[in-house]
Amino acid sequence: MREELITTIESIAARYPDRRSALLPALHLVQRHNGGFVGSEDLAAVAELIGVPVSEAYGVQTYYSMFQRKPLGRYHLQVDTNIPAMLAGAQTIVAHLEKVLGIKVGETTPDGLFTLSTVECLASCGTCPVIQVNDRYFESMTPERTDALLASLRRGVMPDLPAPAHFGSTCNVLLARRGTPNAADIEVYLADGGYKALEKALGMTPEAVAAEVKASNVRGRGGAGFPAGVKWGFLARGTGKPTYLVCNADEGEPGTFKDRQIMEFDPHLLVEGMAISAYAIGANLAFIYIRGEFAWIADILERAIEQARAHGFLGTSIRGSGFALDIIVHLGAGAYVCGEETALIESLEGKRGNPRLKPPFPAVVGLYGSPTIVNNVETLASVPYIIEHGAAAFMRMGTANNFGPKIFGISGHVRRPGTYEYPLGTPLETLIEAAGGVVGELKAVIVGGLSVPILTAREAAGLALDYDSCLKRGTMLGSGGIMVMNETTSIPEVALRAIRFYAHESCGQCTPCRQGSHTVEKLLERIVSGLGTPADIDLVLQLCGRIKGSTLCPTGEAFAMPIEAMVTKFRAEFEALVS
């Protein structure tokens, strides 16, 4: 390995409390410098440098889908084919690429220029179809734009193909600066009143800050809706170990593309939220675990952190308060399960993203065995508003027990798919209207990201988009990723594509999820291809019913519930395929 690579890896390793955390960054780095793959020799060198056995390094490398063992084409074209992409016609793009490149998915062109792959949700649901080329996104792709992309790549140039996104806000908290030019720049943020909340927080005691957050009742926006203030209260105290704050920016739930709006267009809002939260919980080191595909957003965050440090909003004594905080941006490497908080912690420690048995919960034994708070980007980005304007102001938005603003991402069959910030409790119809209305006739909708039960049009009518109302209707608000399906949608095909995702992403630790997802995938394949029997439908339902509640982490439920709901609620469609 080249000397400067070794030096860089060493300096990365020195930033972490445990150098093993540098394993993923090192693999990313070597892969980038090595033409897109890490072979046996380099892997052994990295393993030795970091100080892990080769076997474990190999286990880590092969766990993450972004790491390659063999060289690929110079441009790796990765087409997202998950549900939102499927609804937006990603298959057309795949077919088009196969035709013009003369290769099938998984192959490389003879000139070594292009490798074509299909990948799982890239969190571009509002601007699908999307093609990721190496570490760049090309969104809102059509066959014509795809041709332009290929022509430019053939000339050796990564083109600029802007894809305007739709967005809107009625709350002006989380997406307040979404349309402001250069809002990622600290000067723009400061001019808009940025970092005032942090200054205010530093004038309060940490306990008072935590109490204000608790009083606001802000519920975690990562999916589970657990009150952030209550979670902070579970932190183990007096352990003699440091406390860590981890921002969950994995954004892997299909249908979800909200956190990237904050990170890409208003990164200081997140940095400020993290600084306040870290102050409240007594953490001096914080991490942003961001999905590996968002490399360019990670760069934006790094720049924001650098600026914040230069302005004294991060560093050894923030604004002279004596409170110290540093934030490390840590890239994942392609693994949905790493969004689950304990898997995320394992991954951050340089391991396979295998969820841990709970208890103990991260607030007691988390990162490096220390008390750790994991919060979603949107949760943390809500904190500056709560501190600056007070819990009462926050609670004026939303409905009882479901307070505050929420970014909803709408994709699928609507005219203006995008991200819209509305108070919790807003009727689904309002959101759909904001998104330009349904194209065709509403057949079904998934309101909380792929992992929640689907609703028929009838069930969805008048649904208030908040945690409790969704629960009452037999679904969940989850991440607020809304996928709208019209009458042209085949639910069995949606179910098959959905289970393929989970089978691909299962960490493989526990029997019901590892083999259950695989088995349900095989059964649904059989059904959709017309080779199934009515007994297969019953078996899918039986398995889903038993998988729920039997797995090590919630991922088992995350597929068993939605598949069960699709089959139960649209059974006639499945039966038509097997009769």
Place this chain on the structure above:
Amino acid sequence: MHLTIDGRVVDAVAGQTVLDAARAAGIYIPALCYHPKTGKAGRCRACVVEVDGLRGLKESCALPVKDGMVVHTATPKVMETRRMVVDLLLAEGHHNCISCQANSSCELQDMVYHLGVERPSFLIESEPTPQDLSSPGIMREADKCIHCGRCVEACQNGVVNEVLAFAYRGSHARVVCDDDLPMGDSTCVQCGECVQVCPVGALVLRQPREQKIRPHETTATRITCPYCGVGCQIDLHTRDNRYVFAMAHENQWERQPNKAMLCIKGRFGLDFVDSPDRLRTPLVRRDGELVEASWDEALDLVAERLKAAKEQHGADSIGFFTSAKVSNEENYALGRFARAVIGTNNIDHCARL
């Protein structure tokens, strides 16, 4: 403290898990990934139970006991889940106990038997993967692996040879040696610890397999390993008084010097006991020829010569070498013999040669 398991009041001590307490009371709960030596893993989900006052299923291998806890190990929900676990494990592998080396010493087979499963509920076709016969002592058969993780934990953190790891993920996840090398080409030192903890036939010893002898056909005799002074406790498996294979003795493993681990010598090197070259009686040289003698003859001869040497040349004309292959007690005895009986300090040990 006491807890109630399936209506029976059983004793438990703080720090135990529900599984520990159940096992101590002779109540069977299948547990495929937990092993006392490798700890809880939560992977197999076979051990789930229901507990009054706790929501949903709980893995008994990770659930600490509490006084007054009321545990149910056979509710419809539990039985359904166990059945699913078995069905899925059978569907994911290629299990055929009829020809499996682990037949009769397989924890999956036991679980299936206890559940009374006649045949799997469904079949999912998959391509068989070849056996790994690249190493001299161990056969690996991925199709029988149930992903319990015991071998990985044992190799990484028990014997710390750091050879085995899980690679890939989901249904593609599998145990590999180093960066996916055949075991014989990897850094594996053939200690066999992975075989020792594997609950099924995915890792088996080649010695019995090549003799076509399965575990239920052998008799285990506890011995102390004759190779070195650690004193590893071994179950020597024999049939018709002949060596078949060796496993570490696991009873009260925490109290044993080897904690139920072995090295390559104890694991595979005991087949010499049946060697035709092995000396079975003492040999005494007569007229330049070594001839068989009885122990009495031989020992008398030694005593006589030692005495003569001491009388003629003094005690320090005699020296003793003892061996790393004998126990501490035996070494001590020889030390006493040299110093107290012969009267010399000339005693040394082969490990210093």
